[in-house]
Amino acid sequence: MKEKLARLFSPGSVAVVGASNSFDKLGYHVMKSLVGNYRGRIFPVNPKGEKVWGLLSYPSLEAIPGDVDLAVVAVPAGMVGETLHACGRKGTSGVVLITAGFKEIEDPVGASLEAEIGGVAGQYGLPIIGPNTFGFVNLSCDVNASFTSEFSRIQKGGVALVSQSGGICHLCGFLAIEQRVAMSKFMSLGNRCNVDFPELLEYLVEEDDSTKVIALYIEGLDEPRRLLDVAKSLKGRKPIIALKAGKSEKGDSASRFHTGSLAGNQAIWRGALRQAGILEVATAEELLDTAKAIDSCPLPPGARVAVLSGQAGPGMIASDALEPHGLSLSRFSEETQRRINDLLPPIAIRTNPVDMGPAWYNPGNIIEILRAVLEDEGTDGVIFLAMYASANLKLAEGMVEYMKAVDPFRKPVIACFTAPPGIWDGPIDALDRKKGIAILPTPERAAQAMANLWKVSALMNAEGVGTWDR
Amino acid sequence: MGPLMLSVDAVTFLEEEGFPVLRSLLAASEDEAAVKAAEIGFPVTLKLSSPDVVHKTEAGGIRVSLRDAAEVRQAFTEMVSAFTSGNPGKRLDGVMVQEQGWGAEVIVGMLTDPQFGPVLMCGLGGVFVEVMKDVSFRLVPIERRDARDMLEELKGYEVLVNPRSGSTDIAAVEDFLLRVSTFLEDHPEVQEMDLNPVFVSSRGVRICDARIKTG
Numbered sequence: 001m002k003e004k005l006a007r008l009f010s011p012g013s014v015a016v017v018g019a020s021n022s023f024d025k026l027g028y029h030v031m032k033s034l035v036g037n038y039r040g041r042i043f044p045v046n047p048k049g050e051k052v053w054g055l056l057s058y059p060s061l062e063a064i065p066g067d068v069d070l071a072v073v074a075v076p077a078g079m080v081g082e083t084l085h086a087c088g089r090k091g092t093s094g095v096v097l098i099t100a101g102f103k104e105i106e107d108p109v110g111a112s113l114e115a116e117i118g119g120v121a122g123q124y125g126l127p128i129i130g131p132n133t134f135g136f137v138n139l140s141c142d143v144n145a146s147f148t149s150e151f152s153r154i155q156k157g158g159v160a161l162v163s164q165s166g167g168i169c170h171l172c173g174f175l176a177i178e179q180r181v182a183m184s185k186f187m188s189l190g191n192r193c194n195v196d197f198p199e200l201l202e203y204l205v206e207e208d209d210s211t212k213v214i215a216l217y218i219e220g221l222d223e224p225r226r227l228l229d230v231a232k233s234l235k236g237r238k239p240i241i242a243l244k245a246g247k248s249e250k251g252d253s254a255s256r257f258h259t260g261s262l263a264g265n266q267a268i269w270r271g272a273l274r275q276a277g278i279l280e281v282a283t284a285e286e287l288l289d290t291a292k293a294i295d296s297c298p299l300p301p302g303a304r305v306a307v308l309s310g311q312a313g314p315g316m317i318a319s320d321a322l323e324p325h326g327l328s329l330s331r332f333s334e335e336t337q338r339r340i341n342d343l344l345p346p347i348a349i350r351t352n353p354v355d356m357g358p359a360w361y362n363p364g365n366i367i368e369i370l371r372a373v374l375e376d377e378g379t380d381g382v383i384f385l386a387m388y389a390s391a392n393l394k395l396a397e398g399m400v401e402y403m404k405a406v407d408p409f410r411k412p413v414i415a416c417f418t419a420p421p422g423i424w425d426g427p428i429d430a431l432d433r434k435k436g437i438a439i440l441p442t443p444e445r446a447a448q449a450m451a452n453l454w455k456v457s458a459l460m461n462a463e464g465v466g467t468w469d470r
Numbered sequence: 471m472g473p474l475m476l477s478v479d480a481v482t483f484l485e486e487e488g489f490p491v492l493r494s495l496l497a498a499s500e501d502e503a504a505v506k507a508a509e510i511g512f513p514v515t516l517k518l519s520s521p522d523v524v525h526k527t528e529a530g531g532i533r534v535s536l537r538d539a540a541e542v543r544q545a546f547t548e549m550v551s552a553f554t555s556g557n558p559g560k561r562l563d564g565v566m567v568q569e570q571g572w573g574a575e576v577i578v579g580m581l582t583d584p585q586f587g588p589v590l591m592c593g594l595g596g597v598f599v600e601v602m603k604d605v606s607f608r609l610v611p612i613e614r615r616d617a618r619d620m621l622e623e624l625k626g627y628e629v630l631v632n633p634r635s636g637s638t639d640i641a642a643v644e645d646f647l648l649r650v651s652t653f654l655e656d657h658p659e660v661q662e663m664d665l666n667p668v669f670v671s672s673r674g675v676r677i678c679d680a681r682i683k684t685g
Contacts, residue, residue: 224585225609252581257662257681259579259591262605268589271607271623275616462615 004127005195005203008094009138009185011069012040014145015061015092017083018074019044019052026074026098029147030135031055037152038143043068061086069093072135072145077101080131081116088124095121096145097130102191104132114191121194133190134166137173140184140210148173157182157433158212158295160204162197164189164219168243171284172217179441180432181292184210197221198230205234213294215287216242216278224269228276235277239294239456242278243287244269277459279452286448289440290456293449296438297412299457300380304330305450306373307353309385309443310360310392314416315353318383318443325451329353330379339372360391363398367406374411381412381453383446384437388419396427409436412453414446473684477519478566480680484665487653490646491677492669493569503546504539506567513537513570516545517679518553522560535570542567571678573671574630574638578647580610580654580663588654592647594626595667602626612651617644630670638670646675661685 014034018027027046031053034042043064044052051057058064061071061083071087073080077099087095102114114131121128129136135146137154144152151173159181163169166188176183185204189196197216204211221227231240244266251261273280281287305327309315319329329352332340340350343365348355354373359365373379386395396417413436417428432439440446457463475483478496485491493510496519497503507514518531531553533545546565553562575595583589586609593605606623608616621627621643630638646668654660662683669676 220585222585225587228609255581255662257579257581257664257683258577258599258666259664260581260662262579262593262599262603263581263583263589263591263607265583265585267605268583268586268607268609271589271620272586272609274619275608275612 001127001199002203002207004093004125005199006207007069008096008127008129009136009143009203009208010141011093011143013043013067013069014038014040014143015043015045015058015064015068015071016052016074017045017061017071019046019057021050021052026147029149030072030074030098030145033135033144033146033149033152037149039141040069040143041066061090061092064090067091070096070143070145072096072098074098074147077110077113077131080113081120084117084120084124084126084128088120088126092126094127095129096133096135097128097190097193098133098135098147099130100132102131104191114193118193127195127199128193129187129195130190131193133188134169136185136187137183138185139182150174150177151186153177154186155180155182156210157184158210159183159215159291160185160208160211160213161215161217161291162187162189162200162204163217164192165217166190168217168284172288175284175288179288179292180429180439181288182295182433184208184212197227201227201230201234201240205237212238213291214238214240215291216240217284217287218242218244220246224272228272228278231276231278236460236462239460240278241281241287241290241294241452241456242273243281243284244273274459279456279459281452285445286452289445289449290452292433292440293412293414293438293453294456296433297381297414297436297453298410299460300412300450300454301457302380303327303451303454304378304380305383305447306330306332306376306379306381307383307385308356308370308373309353310356310395311385311387312349312353312355312357314385314387314443315355318385318447319353321444321447322451325448327447327451327454330376332373333376333378336372336376336379340369343369343372360395363395364402366395367399367402370413371406374409374413379411381414381450383443383450384413384415385443385446386415386417388417388423393423396424396431400427400430403431403435406435411436412450413437414450415439416441416443416446475680475682475684476521477517477679477681478563480682481677483682484677484680489649489653489677490675492571495567496564497546497567498564500543500546503565503567504542507536507542508539510567510569514542515568515570516542516549517566517568518549519563519566520553520557520561521563522557568678569676571667571669571676572673573669575667575678576643576670577605577664577666578650578668579665580650580660582661588658590620590647590651590654592620592624594624594629598624598626598629610651610654612647614644614648617647617651620647637672639672639674642674643670646670659684
């Protein structure tokens with residue numbers, strides 16, 4: 001399975017079954033995603049035999065002259081069975097089955113069709129992503145096998161998102177573009193015919209070097225232990241974070257047992273995810289922020305944080321956000337304090353949280369303060385906050401210049417650079433996700449992401465959950 | 471094992487399985503209660519044993535800290551007459567005479583979830599579990615680290631480690647959770663279980679009351 005998945009995600013050739021020139025067909029949009037982006041061979045399959053998106057099309061899979069590694073299928077549900085037989089006979093490594101109308105529909109015909117395609121897939125050992133999926137995007141090698149071409153705009157990086165919902169992928173994908181979350185793989189599993197969370201976890205952890213962190217969106221599973229057992233067996237290899245939807249907390253009120261009446265599904269999920277070493281997050285925003293921070297920053301050795309802020313207020317709300325997340329403000333050593341005092345005049349607060357306002361016009365001093373604090377053994381990570389003001393226009397650009405000669409940080413730096421659109425865009429892009437820095441939109445989100453870095457580190461090192469919940 | 475085991479039966483069964491329990495003996499009469507109490511050693515607790523009463527505290531079916539034979543006799547008479555007049559038609563097996571529990575009260579339970587299968591729960595007893603639903607879950611089987619996490623996750627964890635409430639032997643509670651997990655693996659017929667309360671203290675862990683459903 002892992003070898004076939006590797007070829008499915010990085011195919012040398014792709015056939016699009018149901019490829020179309022008509023905007024109303026999903027096969028049109030799949031072609032749009034591939035053409036001009038994917039570097040391998042594209043074979044549109046269309047019974048009319050006309051050119052599709054300017055490419056020669058084939059009346060059937062059999063008619064294609066070379067190997068087909070991946071078939072993206074977008075034909076009516078009733079034709080899927082025969083199409084899968086053709087894929088099997090052709091020796092295709094895997095299928096993305098975009099077609100909907102299977103077990104997710106009320107009509108029992110859907111469930112019987114789903115059973116049929118499961119049988120055909122089993123006959124040929126054919127991995128199927130879907131049915132009822134928008135597809136997948138492999139950003140590491142420019143394969144957009146989905147019906148949303150804009151996902152190709154997501155930056156290449158180390159975040160793999162595996163979702164039980166196509167809608168959540170669309171939410172997270174566009175937010176990722178806007179907030180510079182860089183991804184390796186990005187997919188919705190649809191009805192999970194035979195490629196489910198456990199298969200993907202094994203592939204992403206063991207086979208996929210481009211993936212550094214795995215983000216899951218889970219709605220509900222018939223056999224959650226399969227996922228949890230695989231995650232547990234892979235514990236400590238790559239960070240796994242999960243957003244679990246369905247927050248019903250109700251236990252079985254009819255139970256004559258205390259335990260039964262207290263056991264809500266969500267509470268069991270919470271315990272089971274932790275047991276498997278998976279960090280649970282509460283929102284889509286937190287899922288993305290956390291994934292981005294893990295992808296961009298080293299994991300912190302502990303929970304003691306320094307807050308360096310250009311203005312006192314944002315530093316205060318970041319500091320306030322530390323404790324509820326289980327973090328604390330670090331205390332600087334005498335040596336660190338002396339270095340800060342050399343770089344900052346005594347017209348602002350120089351202890352943690354540091355008000356760096358007086359150094360605003362000297363980006364070099366700002367970064368030297370950052371370095372001094374990161375070198376302090378009593379500090380495990382830094383939250384760095386810079387709000388634009390007309391007079392500090394050159395700060396961000398100056399930091400970019402100065403950072404060129406600085407070695408990558410060995411502890412996480414989560415930063416906010418807040419400016420009117422268009423003003424600091426270039427420097428923000430140049431600083432973000434480089435040398436151990438991740439940029440997030442607000443001080444509170446920075447604090448939460450820092451806490452999650454520490455929690456992921458604790459889960460991976462089997463250090464226990466300590467006081468997270470109190 | 472029957473389909474539903476309550477109080478004395480469940481506690482006795484668990485004792486036979488090697489779990490630490492508070493010593494419990496069933497008494498049918500005032501005289502018998504006094505003799506059994508002396509055998510166990512004072513102070514003792516008396517509990518009504520009726521298959522028809524689920525929540526003994528609410529039904530006035532528990533009397534604690536009885537210091538001598540006279541107190542035991544008086545409590546026995548009062549409990550039985552209150553039960554008979556207040557619950558016409560309900561069955562009474564007798565009164566359970568039990569060694570007095572000591573320390574913090576904990577609930578340890580198990581349920582069989584349709585998706586997850588056997589799930590272990592633990593929480594602090596009394597108001598913590600009833601009002602705050604301060605409980606934690608793990609899938610069976612658990613490892614030592616899970617046992618520790620289950621306790622540390624509780625919002626009321628400080629109650630267990632606070633010396634003012636008599637600090638608890640946390641390692642003994644972890645051992646206990648691990649033993650429950652092993653017991654559940656060895657007994658797949660157990661469908662639901664409440665060990666409630668379990669007394670935990672610096673002296674270790676003792677099961678006070680239990681109910682077990684098998685299937």
